[in-house]
Amino acid sequence: MKRRKERIDRGIKARSEDIFALTSYREMLYLLFPRAVPVVILLGLTPLLSPYWQEVLISTAVYALLAISWDMLICAGLVSLGQSLFYGIGSYIAGALNYYWHWSPLFTIPVATVGGGLLCTILLLPVLRLRGIYFAMVTLVLPLMFLRLVEATRILGGTEGLTGLTPFPGQLTALYVIQLGLLCALFGFRRIINSDYGLIVRGINDNDRAVMSAGLNIHWYKAQVLFLGASVGAFTGAFGTHLDMFAGMPGFALDYSIMPLAAAVVGGTGTFAGPMLGAFILVPLSEILRALGALRIVFYGLFLVIFVVALPEGIFHYLQRKYHQFERWVEVE
Amino acid sequence: MNSPAVILRVTDLCKSFGGVRAVSSVSFDLSDGELLGIIGPNGSGKTTLVNLITGFIKPDAGGIRFRGKDITGWPPYRIVTLGIARTFQMVRPFYQLPAYKNLVVPLYSPRVRRLAGGKYGDRDAVALDLLEEVGFERDAYVSYKVASALPQGYLKRLELAKCMALRPDLLVLDELFSGLSLAEVAGIVPIIEKLRFQGMTIVMIEHRLKELFRIADRVMVLNYGEKIAEGSPETVMESDAVKKAYLGSET
Ligand SMILES: Nc1ncnc2c1ncn2[C@@H]1O[C@H](COP(=O)(O)OP(=O)(O)O)[C@@H](O)[C@H]1O
Ligand SMILES: [Mg+2]
Numbered sequence: 001m002k003r004r005k006e007r008i009d010r011g012i013k014a015r016s017e018d019i020f021a022l023t024s025y026r027e028m029l030y031l032l033f034p035r036a037v038p039v040v041i042l043l044g045l046t047p048l049l050s051p052y053w054q055e056v057l058i059s060t061a062v063y064a065l066l067a068i069s070w071d072m073l074i075c076a077g078l079v080s081l082g083q084s085l086f087y088g089i090g091s092y093i094a095g096a097l098n099y100y101w102h103w104s105p106l107f108t109i110p111v112a113t114v115g116g117g118l119l120c121t122i123l124l125l126p127v128l129r130l131r132g133i134y135f136a137m138v139t140l141v142l143p144l145m146f147l148r149l150v151e152a153t154r155i156l157g158g159t160e161g162l163t164g165l166t167p168f169p170g171q172l173t174a175l176y177v178i179q180l181g182l183l184c185a186l187f188g189f190r191r192i193i194n195s196d197y198g199l200i201v202r203g204i205n206d207n208d209r210a211v212m213s214a215g216l217n218i219h220w221y222k223a224q225v226l227f228l229g230a231s232v233g234a235f236t237g238a239f240g241t242h243l244d245m246f247a248g249m250p251g252f253a254l255d256y257s258i259m260p261l262a263a264a265v266v267g268g269t270g271t272f273a274g275p276m277l278g279a280f281i282l283v284p285l286s287e288i289l290r291a292l293g294a295l296r297i298v299f300y301g302l303f304l305v306i307f308v309v310a311l312p313e314g315i316f317h318y319l320q321r322k323y324h325q326f327e328r329w330v331e332v333e
Numbered sequence: 334m335n336s337p338a339v340i341l342r343v344t345d346l347c348k349s350f351g352g353v354r355a356v357s358s359v360s361f362d363l364s365d366g367e368l369l370g371i372i373g374p375n376g377s378g379k380t381t382l383v384n385l386i387t388g389f390i391k392p393d394a395g396g397i398r399f400r401g402k403d404i405t406g407w408p409p410y411r412i413v414t415l416g417i418a419r420t421f422q423m424v425r426p427f428y429q430l431p432a433y434k435n436l437v438v439p440l441y442s443p444r445v446r447r448l449a450g451g452k453y454g455d456r457d458a459v460a461l462d463l464l465e466e467v468g469f470e471r472d473a474y475v476s477y478k479v480a481s482a483l484p485q486g487y488l489k490r491l492e493l494a495k496c497m498a499l500r501p502d503l504l505v506l507d508e509l510f511s512g513l514s515l516a517e518v519a520g521i522v523p524i525i526e527k528l529r530f531q532g533m534t535i536v537m538i539e540h541r542l543k544e545l546f547r548i549a550d551r552v553m554v555l556n557y558g559e560k561i562a563e564g565s566p567e568t569v570m571e572s573d574a575v576k577k578a579y580l581g582s583e584t
Contacts, residue, residue: 196437196456203427203438209389210425215413215442215499 034323038186038276042179047172054171058243060283061178065236066260067267067275068185072229074269075193076222077205079132082139084256085123086233087240088146090116092156094238095247099162109177109238116234121227128222143252150249161248165241174243181239182276185232189272192228201225202270259283266307268314277316281307337364340503340534341386341417346395348381348558355381357558358395363503368525368535370545370566373555374578379538380422382555383507386536387419388412399503414444418501422508422538424488426480432469432491433476436460439498448500460498467494467524486517493524504528505536510544518544546570554578 042061049057066083073080094112097103103111127138151159168174192198203211204218211218241247259282260275267278285303289296311318341363348356356378363369373379384390386397388409396405404412427435439445440456464476467490475487483491489509496504506525510518518541526548529535539545546552546566554562554569556578562569569575 196441199427199430199434200438200441206429207425207427209421210427210495211438212389212409213387213413213419213421213425214439214495215410215418215444216438217408217410 064279067263069232087237088251090234090237091251112238117231120230268316274316370549378558416502418496428481
């Protein structure tokens with residue numbers, strides 16, 4: 001009896017793309033394992049962490065969601081430098097509903113998610129035709145304009161912001177809310193982008209004229225993708241508002257735009273899991289480096305450069321490739 | 334009134350790029366079921382004319398009517414939905430997708446759904462059938478190969494299949510035969526003849542005059558953006574203006 005090595009994914013790929021075509025538990029495990037990892041880590045480890053690291057996990061999840069939102073836009077070729085627009089709008093909508101009308105977070109968060117997504121889509125609709133850097137410029141400028149608008153007109157609490165908002169019942173509740181949002185966005189977006197609909201969205205990015213000649217209105221599709229991404233961003237804003245019991249100008253801060261971008265680049269774009277992984281590396285890393293004081297940014301920047309130079313494809317793409325190359329022994333007649 | 338209905342009417346179409354008059358005052362009619370060939374030297378405005386008809390660029394002046402409807406300045410997706418499909422001179426597949434998944438994109442369009450009575454059906458299966466129709470051998474699994482691994486001949490067929498997926502009334506082919514061997518062209522000609530037999534109206538931009546003249550009902554000649562001749566293949570071939578244009582451009 002001779003033996004040879006065979007890649008595990010070969011047989012699975014050849015038979016079908018659907019799960020029910022699997023023939024063994026081993027193959028089932030092979031497919032399930034990577035999907036189970038984020039769920040188990042997120043939900044299982046959470047109660048074991050100290051309150052400080054729970055807080056870090058919350059902000060990690062927020063950035064991961066913003067990175068996933070960024071990744072959705074990039075799938076349709078929309079380069080965003082303004083995730084803070086989504087965060088800020090979601091934050092102010094939830095804040096205003098809670099501050100002026102005393103709505104509970106149970107309602108402010110869903111309304112801010114959908115409403116914020118819609119509002120951002122409408123705001124960006126006129127520039128949706130712009131490509132690449134031109135679209136990016138507008139997304140960069142819009143949050144800054146909102147900042148000055150709030151400052152100058154003193155609406156929505158002006159520079160003070162809206163304070164004393166309803167908090168979550170406890171840190172663990174908050175943690176599970178954001179994690180649920182994160183898992184929904186991750187698996188939901190992955191499902192969407194791998195469907196035929198996602199095929200068209202990705203087609204718009206690398207070959208828009210071919211999609212147009214197929215009788216599809218690319219601007220309509222871009223608007224839908226923008227809505228999906230912006231909604232996820234607005235959700236994080238609404239969440240952050242109730243977490244901090246505050247909605248204000250920091251919601252439009254540049255951090256919310258830059259960090260997701262860095263996370264997506266480090267993690268690997270176009271997969272949603274990559275940007276999430278990137279956030280889960282970068283945010284805790286930044287916390288650990290806090291001990292270094294002023295030198296923090298220097299080391300942080302250094303790490304960023306190392307990641308990008310060593311794995312330009314992104315960490316997730318690298319891991320995925322390695323995982324698909326796993327081999328097993330099979331017997332050959 | 335036995336003559337077939339006019340399906341497309343182009344009147345005084347003009348388009349300039351900077352100082353270049355790419356298409357200047359071109360008018361023509363297309364009857365239902367006809368196969369019109371458009372020829373002309375390089376840079377004579379053929380591709381620009383296709384882009385104007387299919388909405389990819391807007392004309393400076395002039396009008397385009399399809400089945401009596403003024404479609405001048407309409408966006409491409411609406412024109413496709415109405416029933417005009419086009420191929421690109423430079424093939425534009427989705428390179429990282431398998432060939433059959435390339436067809437899923439047009440099969441997703443509102444036009445296909447409407448023609449199918451409101452539902453899409455099994456897109457993958459329809460895609461595989463279409464590819465077989467344009468000569469992707471089913472046994473050889475060519476349809477499952479990523480487009481970037483396909484030779485030019487297959488990419489051109491794929492381009493044609495993408496149009497056929499839309500079941501258009503008018504099909505505009507921009508130099509479908511360019512870059513293909515004689516054998517490959519001979520393989521595609523029967524597909525076009527079959528489409529015609531099924532009643533599709535076809536406009537073929539072509540440099541391969543011999544192959545074109547064999548199947549065209551009528552030929553139109555462009556030079557420097559202007560229509561310089563029009564008629565049956567035989568008369569156009571003999572016309573002095575055409576000889577001069579082609580000789581002039583090839584020396
Ligand atoms: N997008 C464009 N911008 C500027 N000039 C163009 C553009 N498209 C075509 N042209 C010019 O218009 C003329 C006609 O081009 P084209 O329609 O591609 O000719 P053909 O397809 O007959 O070879 C050429 O002189 C070309 O340089
Ligand atoms: Mg051309």
